[in-house]
Amino acid sequence: MKIAIIGASGYAGGELIRLLVHHSTADVVCATSRKLAGTPLDQVHPQLKGFTSLNFENPEIDAIDADVAFLAVPHTAAMTYAGKLLSRGIKVVDLSADYRLPKEIYEKAYGVPHTDYFPAPYGIPEIHRKDCIGAKFVSNPGCFPTGATLAAAPLARYAHTVIYDSKTGVSGAGDNPSATTHYPNVGDNIGPYKLTSHRHLAEMKQELSHLGSAAKCYFTPHLVPVNRGILTTAHILLNEPMDQKDVENLYRDYYKDEYFVRFQKPSLAAVRGSNFCDIMVESEGSRVVAVSAIDNLVKGASGQAIQNMNLMCGLKEQDGLMHPGMLP
Incomplete structure (x- = not known):
């Protein structure tokens, strides 16, 4: 299963890759960054050295070839990607705030117009599991x-x-x-x-x-x-x-x-x-x-996003997420 991470240079992007290394079927094939195109991922995420040979890239949306795309981008940026990716048959998990709220509430809370609104399941699986199972698009909740x-x-x-x-x-x-x-x-x-x-x-x-x-x-x-x-x-x-x-x-x-x-x-x-x-x-x-x-960064972002992806794709919900905490 080919995975694209849009906005892979930040903490959430790094966590997605770290967790997906252990996923049974997911293979990260595209990690984007406008500023870092051509830079090896492990120069920005040194914890991933030895686990990935990818470089950051900055492809056009129409050139992204994936089964699932994670949008690890700021609010207002996700709305420029989501609809276009979905129209190409790519399943999407959005880690930004752009689709978590009804349009009028989003615009009031964030003080910006929403230019490509459509409703989406709100991805706390423990509360909204039925809505996430088999969905094409899920909005990942705030931490x-x-x-x-x-x-x-x-x-x-x-x-x-x-x-x-x-x-x-x-x-x-x-x-x-x-x-x-x-x-x-x-x-x-x-x-x-x-x-x-x-x-x-x-x-x-x-x-x-x-x-x-x-x-x-x-x-x-x-x-x-x-x-x-x-x-x-x-x-x-x-x-x-x-x-x-x-x-x-x-x-x-x-x-x-x-x-x-x-x-x-x-x-x-x-x-x-x-x-x-x-x-x-x-x-x-x-x-x-x-x-x-x-x-x-995990249950509050990237881990829950993978949990949602698993539900969307009919996979075991814990796949890629079987990590105990790091006490002490």
Whole structure:
């Protein structure tokens, strides 16, 4: 199965290649970068030396020959690729934000017009598996909404308010240096940002609604001095009190068939490099605290994208993703 990665020079592109090395049928045949065309991949992704002999290339869209294309490009860029690739019979997984939201909500959240909108399954497989199976196109969710939604999903329809507080690693900002990610500003520090206006809030609200919840939803992220991972604390305020045993049973039953969701104390180190989401819950009656941990580059991006590709292509869902976390 021939794979093209559009925008392969960033962290998500590197993770896609790292994970697909272990896939039973996927073969990355095209890795694009406008700026780095002709450069060997392993000069940018040294962790891949010995695993790939590809060079970056910058082909025209009509020249891309693949069965599946991953769009690891910024928002607004994906909409220039998706429709054209699909029209040529190439299945597409979009890691950008361009197709995660209805057109009018996207344009409001991102402040740009959408020039090639069409609806797409929202690819959290644990919530939307039926929509992803056999699909030609899937929109991969944001990293924050993945961890947050999985933390709250079993209780969503019982809640009147959900408050998400997330701690995220620096790789979530991408590989372009900035004052925000400069080591002296990040190391030995913690900082909240976009306290009430993060773009991913729209996805979180959308998913609560999909889960049958009319709950109010709030979200504040914090940058912490780690490379990878998102630890999300969800404060779930219930319409009626629920004791600890009932909450635990609800979560265990909800995720009993989900290989990539583990019911245990969350730790960023335990999920680092893996596609797992670890969750724990504690009830005080009318408030339940649910905590989740994911690797923002794997379950929050490239790993979940491969999970979606497997569903789209009728493959084993865990193919290419059988990696435990890297503790310590």
